[in-house]
Amino acid sequence: MNRSILPLLLVAGLAVPALTQTAVAVDGPPMLLHGNYCGPGNNGPAAPVDALDAACARHDACTPDGALAPKACNLRLQVDAERVADDPRQPADLRMLAGLVASGAAMMPSAPSARSLAPVAAPAVVEVESEPDVDLPPE
Numbered sequence: 001m002n003r004s005i006l007p008l009l010l011v012a013g014l015a016v017p018a019l020t021q022t023a024v025a026v027d028g029p030p031m032l033l034h035g036n037y038c039g040p041g042n043n044g045p046a047a048p049v050d051a052l053d054a055a056c057a058r059h060d061a062c063t064p065d066g067a068l069a070p071k072a073c074n075l076r077l078q079v080d081a082e083r084v085a086d087d088p089r090q091p092a093d094l095r096m097l098a099g100l101v102a103s104g105a106a107m108m109p110s111a112p113s114a115r116s117l118a119p120v121a122a123p124a125v126v127e128v129e130s131e132p133d134v135d136l137p138p139e
Contacts, residue, residue: 034097051090052098055080059105071110078105 033039035053036046037060048054055077062073081102085095 034101038101050084050094051087052081052084052094052101055084055098056101064111068109068111074105074108074110077108078102081105 031039035049035056037048037053037056039056048057058080059069059073059077062076063069079102081098084090084098085102087095090098
């Protein structure tokens with residue numbers, strides 16, 4: 001029981017500070033959660049150790065240094081981690097961790113997109129004249 005709660009508490013503890021920050025910045029050594037890439041501040045030059053680590057590496061490559069990842073990057077990490085979590089060929093502990101990474105990716109703050117920063121113009125209002133009521137002859 002305690003073993004299954006520990007990763008959840010770890011992810012929740014890491015997610016709360018991330019949700020309060022406007023940019024991802026890790027002072028000191030990176031917090032490695034898994035492999036060579038999973039965890040805040042990790043972007044090691046080594047090869048990914050497995051499918052989950054490869055998903056984290058893709059997320060790191062998509063994220064600008066010292067900034068929040070775009071929403072598309074977080075969504076891709078979530079989808080990739082869910083695939084690992086659902087893959088019966090993967091070890092149970094990796095599948096559990098992948099599920100937690102997918103949940104964490106869903107909660108990660110993301111950089112505002114250029115679209116959301118652009119002002120939105122109100123749709124033009126077009127007035128349509130109504131036709132006068134016409135009595136049609138019975139058929």
